Amino acid sequence: MTRTWLLPLVLIVVGCGATPVQKPRQVASVRPSWGAPEAGSVALVRRIVVRRRGPAARAIARCQAHAGASRAVYIRCALPTLAELGTSGLLNATMLLRISSGTRPRPGCLALIHSLAGAEGMLGTIARGVLREELVRGPRWADVARAARSIRALAAASHAAAASHAWRTACRATVPIA
Numbered sequence: 452m453t454r455t456w457l458l459p460l461v462l463i464v465v466g467c468g469a470t471p472v473q474k475p476r477q478v479a480s481v482r483p484s485w486g487a488p489e490a491g492s493v494a495l496v497r498r499i500v501v502r503r504r505g506p507a508a509r510a511i512a513r514c515q516a517h518a519g520a521s522r523a524v525y526i527r528c529a530l531p532t533l534a535e536l537g538t539s540g541l542l543n544a545t546m547l548l549r550i551s552s553g554t555r556p557r558p559g560c561l562a563l564i565h566s567l568a569g570a571e572g573m574l575g576t577i578a579r580g581v582l583r584e585e586l587v588r589g590p591r592w593a594d595v596a597r598a599a600r601s602i603r604a605l606a607a608a609s610h611a612a613a614a615s616h617a618w619r620t621a622c623r624a625t626v627p628i629a
Contacts, residue, residue: 485554485555485556485557485560485622485624486554486624487624489550489553489554489556489624490622490623490624492546492550493547493550493564493618493622494618494622496543496546496547496567496613497567497613497614497618498613499539499543500543500567500571500609500610500612500613501610501613501614503535503539504606504607504609504610504613505606505610507532507535507536507606508602508603508606508607508610510529510532511529511532511533511599511602511603511606512599512603513528514528514529514532514599515529515596515599520592521592522585522589522590522591522592522595525592525595525599526582526585526595529599530582533578533581533582533602534578534582536574536575536578536602536606537575537578537579537582538575539571539575540571540572540573540574540575540576540578540609541571541572541575541576541579542575543567543568543571543575544568544569544571544572544575545572547564547565547567547568547571548564548565548568550564551564551565551568556622557621557622559617559620559621559622560618560621560622562621563612563615563617563618563621563622564622566612567609567612567613570605570608570609570612571609573605574602574605574606574609577598577601577602577605578602580598581595581598581599581602
């Protein structure tokens with residue numbers, strides 16, 4: 452009886468230590484100051500949040516009122532909005548955190564960026580969670596209603612954070628475009 456399965460196993464075991472260890476990548480350097488490109492990028496994300504979060508919160512409220520106590524009706528109505536919030540919320544948070552970590556914004560600007568990123572990230576996480584739970588096991592209506600209230604509150608908080616007048620003074624560029 453031949454053991455043909457043994458040869459691949461031996462080759463795998465022998466090859467485990469054969470690859471050279473890669474040198475760690477260098478961390479990207481942090482720009483010394485906050486410039487016009489960064490301020491413009493953050494302003495663009497803020498405009499998107501202001502433009503999309505108000506209608507999203509109203510759509511969720513409309514779906515919740517229309518559904519009565521039927522989670523199937525609610526999900527069918529809210530699916531496009533939940534999908535958008537689940538995707539854009541997490542992407543917006545990631546973009547804001549990457550922009551702020553690659554430069555050195557003023558402390559007030561950094562606090563505003565982190566506040567908006569936190570609200571957007573939480574909004575995206577809850578929206579994705581509602582969709583995932585609906586697809587996997589179908590939560591009770593009380594859980595869906597509670598999540599809808601949370602999504603509306605976070606959308607309002609995100610909208611308020613993005614629309615704040617504090618951004619005008621806190622996040623001005625300190626370095627002109629070169």
